[in-house]
Amino acid sequence: xxxxxxxxxxxxxxxxxxxxxxxxxxxxxxxxxxxxxxxxxxxxxxxxxxxxxxxxxxxxxxxxxxxxxxxxxxxxxxxxxxxxxxxxxxxxxxxxxxxxxxxxxxxxxxxxxxxxxxxxxxxxxxxxxxxxxxxxxxxxxxxxxxxxxxxxxxxxxxxxxxxxxxxxxxxxxxxxxxxxxxxxxxxxxxxxxxxxxxxxxxxxxxxxxxxxxxxxxxxxxxxxxxxxxxxxxxxxxxxxxxxxxxxxxxxxxxxxxxxxxxxxxxxxxxxxxxxxxxxxxxxxxxxxxxxxxxxxxxxxxxxxxxxxxxxxxxxxxxxxxxxxxxxxxxxxxxxxxxxxxxxxxxxxxxxxxxxxxxxxxxxxxxxxxxxx
Amino acid sequence: xxxxxxxxxxxxxxxxxxxxxxxxxxxxxxxxxxxxxxxxxxxxxxxxxxxxxxxxxxxxxxxxxxxxxxxxxxxxxxxxxxxxxxxxxxxxxxxxxxxxxxxxxxxxxxxxxxxxxxxxxxxxxxxxxxxxxxxxxxxxxxxxxxxxxxxxxxxxxxxxxxxxxxxxxxxxxxxxxxxxxxxxxxxxxx
Amino acid sequence: xxxxxxxxxxxxxxxxxxxxxxxxxxxxxxxxxxxxxxxxxxxxxxxxxxxxxxxxxxxxxxxxxxxxxxxxxxxxxxxxxxxxxxxxxxxxxxxxxxxxxxxxxxxxxxxxxxxxxxxxxxxxxxxxxxxxxxxxxxxxxxxxxxxxxxxxxxxxxxxxxxxxxxxxxxxxxxxxxxxxxxxxxxxxxxxxxxxxxxxxxxxxxxxxxxxxxxxxxxxxxxxxxxxxxxxxxxxxxxxxxxxxxxxxxxxxxxxx
Numbered sequence: 050x051x052x053x054x055x056x057x058x059x060x061x062x063x064x065x066x067x068x069x070x071x072x073x074x075x076x077x078x079x080x081x082x083x084x085x086x087x088x089x090x091x092x093x094x095x096x097x098x099x100x101x102x103x104x105x106x107x108x109x110x111x112x113x114x115x116x117x118x119x120x121x122x123x124x125x126x127x128x129x130x131x132x133x134x135x136x137x138x139x140x141x142x143x144x145x146x147x148x149x150x151x152x153x154x155x156x157x158x159x160x161x162x163x164x165x166x167x168x169x170x171x172x173x174x175x176x177x178x179x180x181x182x183x184x185x186x187x188x189x190x191x192x193x194x195x196x197x198x199x200x201x202x203x204x205x206x207x208x209x210x211x212x213x214x215x216x217x218x219x220x221x222x223x224x225x226x227x228x229x230x231x232x233x234x235x236x237x238x239x240x241x242x243x244x245x246x247x248x249x250x251x252x253x254x255x256x257x258x259x260x261x262x263x264x265x266x267x268x269x270x271x272x273x274x275x276x277x278x279x280x281x282x283x284x285x286x287x288x289x290x291x292x293x294x295x296x297x298x299x300x301x302x303x304x305x306x307x308x309x310x311x312x313x314x315x316x317x318x319x320x321x322x323x324x325x326x327x328x329x330x331x332x333x334x335x336x337x338x339x340x341x342x343x344x345x346x347x348x349x350x351x352x353x354x355x356x357x358x359x360x361x362x363x364x365x366x367x368x369x370x371x372x373x374x375x376x377x378x379x380x381x382x383x384x385x386x387x388x389x390x391x392x393x394x395x396x397x398x399x400x401x402x403x404x405x406x407x408x409x410x411x412x413x414x415x416x417x418x419x420x421x
Numbered sequence: 422x423x424x425x426x427x428x429x430x431x432x433x434x435x436x437x438x439x440x441x442x443x444x445x446x447x448x449x450x451x452x453x454x455x456x457x458x459x460x461x462x463x464x465x466x467x468x469x470x471x472x473x474x475x476x477x478x479x480x481x482x483x484x485x486x487x488x489x490x491x492x493x494x495x496x497x498x499x500x501x502x503x504x505x506x507x508x509x510x511x512x513x514x515x516x517x518x519x520x521x522x523x524x525x526x527x528x529x530x531x532x533x534x535x536x537x538x539x540x541x542x543x544x545x546x547x548x549x550x551x552x553x554x555x556x557x558x559x560x561x562x563x564x565x566x567x568x569x570x571x572x573x574x575x576x577x578x579x580x581x582x583x584x585x586x587x588x589x590x591x592x593x594x595x596x597x598x599x600x601x602x603x604x605x606x607x608x609x610x611x
Numbered sequence: 612x613x614x615x616x617x618x619x620x621x622x623x624x625x626x627x628x629x630x631x632x633x634x635x636x637x638x639x640x641x642x643x644x645x646x647x648x649x650x651x652x653x654x655x656x657x658x659x660x661x662x663x664x665x666x667x668x669x670x671x672x673x674x675x676x677x678x679x680x681x682x683x684x685x686x687x688x689x690x691x692x693x694x695x696x697x698x699x700x701x702x703x704x705x706x707x708x709x710x711x712x713x714x715x716x717x718x719x720x721x722x723x724x725x726x727x728x729x730x731x732x733x734x735x736x737x738x739x740x741x742x743x744x745x746x747x748x749x750x751x752x753x754x755x756x757x758x759x760x761x762x763x764x765x766x767x768x769x770x771x772x773x774x775x776x777x778x779x780x781x782x783x784x785x786x787x788x789x790x791x792x793x794x795x796x797x798x799x800x801x802x803x804x805x806x807x808x809x810x811x812x813x814x815x816x817x818x819x820x821x822x823x824x825x826x827x828x829x830x831x832x833x834x835x836x837x838x839x840x841x842x843x844x845x846x847x848x849x850x851x852x853x854x855x856x857x858x859x860x861x862x863x864x865x866x867x
Contacts, residue, residue, distance in 0.1 A: 133726065144734070148734070166658055167865060174656060176654065181660050185662065186670055189662075193674060197723065201712045206705075206719070208702065209773040212694075212776035215517065215540055218553065226760060239784070240797055244785060244789045251753060255750040257736075258743065258749050262743055263742070264743065265867070267742040268863075268867065269658075305555045324568070410571075418571075484818065489828075490827070538784040538787075539781065
């Protein structure tokens with residue numbers, strides 16, 4: 050048992066956890082035909098069968114039950130404000146399965162030339178709201194109220210010590226739905242992680258229907274014709290949002306250090322966190338000259354790197370990997386699309402730079418509060 | 422406001438017409454097609470100005486002229502009260518200031534982490550300030566060396582009053598990365 | 612007895628049509644005549660009533676919003692948004708008030724609403740229901756998601772305990788770093804004439820949010836007003852548009 054806990058703690062290391070997720074992810078949600086070919090060859094789509102769902106649900110429940118025997122795991126999971134997250138893990142899994150299950154089923158039916166459930170012939174296939182819809186709503190409202198009442202009676206809402214502006218709790222966490230944002234704060238300066246990136250998430254979500262505006266695949270669950278958009282959305286939603294929330298809740302402990310789910314939250318755990326900027330890498334480590342006094346000269350490499358990333362990469366991609374997308378979207382929509390994607394990708398890139406090289410900022414101009 | 426005045430006076434006095442309407446003004450007194458459009462645009466401009474003014478005032482509403490906040494300047498006793506080489510915690514809870522004395526003099530450090538404003542703890546055994554929120558660490562001087570904090574802790578204005586007491590003024594702060602720590606008010610020589 | 616009551620002038624004045632709707636025509640009239648049921652169309656494609664397709668998450672989000680409104684109003688009878696009383700009022704709510712689970716209903720309901728709104732968005736994405744002609748309603752939905760999170764966030768401060776104040780301290784300090792409008796954000800120094808800075812600790816975005824240079828009385832009051840009146844008012848407007856546009860954009864999405 051102890052060795053099992055130890056294995057879990059080890060693979061909870063962010064680098065291992067994130068790398069393995071990244072590798073597996075696009076085979077499970079194939080982003081293009083190449084991944085799709087491998088998905089079929091490895092038969093990964095069996096994940097969306099009913100048997101797999103049952104098996105996974107049992108495994109997850111078993112893991113939770115097993116975890117509850119461990120005092121450290123228990124103290125995290127049973128913290129009142131963390132209960133919704135445990136629920137969220139199951140719900141997100143179940144609904145991801147439910148949608149993908151129906152998507153593959155619909156795709157298979159359409160391939161065989163059969164009709165799908167959502168297909169209807171107006172007006173013959175219409176049903177009346179009273180009573181068909183009204184009673185479903187009525188029942189779900191009753192179930193929902195009952196559920197909330199039981200939850201409220203069974204679990205007291207948390208209240209801690211009275212507020213004390215001079216004593217920060219350790220660790221100090223935001224509400225759970227913002228823990229993804231708080232995780233970004235470790236890798237980005239607050240103006241990026243707290244202001245620019247959240248705004249871009251909103252903008253990006255709103256932009257979805259204007260970029261992916263093909264009428265095919267509207268109104269029913271499907272995957273075959275929408276591989277790219279579904280895979281990208283899933284990546285943002287499952288990996289960059291839900292997974293970061295879970296990491297922030299379960300794996301972040303005192304002093305914001307990483308802890309395995311079965312690891313004791315030791316306040317004195319020491320981690321070398323001496324982070325350095327790109328300019329210090331170049332001038333001090335490689336050139337041995339010391340930082341130049343001129344700010345522009347000091348940060349020029351980072352600026353070049355960033356300009357290259359946002360100005361040279363998009364046209365390059367348009368000619369190579371994203372050629373089809375470019376042809377379909379046209380240059381205007383393509384630029385918006387690719388810039389949003391590239392900005393989203395800065396998050397995993399900066400995470401890796403931090404974990405592997407202790408890299409702090411690519412451009413660091415604290416004099417003007419500009420760090421990137 | 423001014424647009425409205427122009428509009429009012431213009432209706433009374435036919436000589437003061439908007440520029441676009443001037444061409445035909447002398448002979449024709451009734452509203453022509455062209456003058457109608459220029460009146461319309463003035464009307465719209467006035468409307469936009471009034472709305473803009475209103476929203477500016479509404480925004481300004483959120484910034485009161487007087488703040489009922491604790492006094493930002495306090496007397497911190499005599500320089501002899503502070504031991505050389507120690508971080509003094511006595512004003513931390515009340516004013517959010519650490520007072521540090523070294524061989525040369527005294528400086529006042531802000532207890533606000535430059536990352537997201539948590540309050541770091543002084544760890545005497547490790548001789549560093551450690552922030553519990555995101556793990557930023559600072560040396561005794563206030564220089565950041567670990568974690569996500571982008572810049573050093575801020576120092577407050579510290580001077581000697583006529584009666585020999587130390588006065589800390591939190592309204593004026595000095596930032597190392599701007600080269601302000603060299604300011605005579607940022608560091609009190611003893 | 613019941614049948615007789617249904618024949619009275621009083622009953623008929625309230626429920627037009629009278630009696631349990633049995634015929635097709637009566638059932639349609641029930642929906643058309645009721646202001647509440649009228650949110651729905653009279654008839655729907657058959658897949659639109661299947662839980663497997665809809666997951667019912669949008670409806671539940673709205674229902675939980677109603678629960679939160681009611682429980683929130685009840686909480687307001689006891690809660691005073693001042694540093695002196697806020698914390699003790701919360702304690703009293705649990706200990707001195709009969710049926711003292713209102714705070715639990717409100718807090719867990721808020722968590723549940725965040726989850727249902729997420730899952731609703733997820734369902735709409737997976738069925739491709741954001742595609743034309745529903746682009747605008749998707750955008751309204753994204754705003755509603757944002758407002759839900761903001762409502763939850765502003766409510767987090769109100770108990771005025773350690774959990775609350777530090778979550779909000781960290782959250783509101785991000786506003787310090789707003790480009791141009793935060794006094795520690797990039798570009799703030801550009802908005803200055805000579806030595807006079809326009810964006811200072813007393814005039815930036817964070818100040819507007821918490822009403823002071825430090826977390827205190829003003830922040831509590833501002834968050835309270837935003838949480839109880841400001842944001843609910845805005846979210847209701849957007850909800851009205853959202854529901855209206857579902858109908859106007861052709862009801863629930865169907866395969867082309």
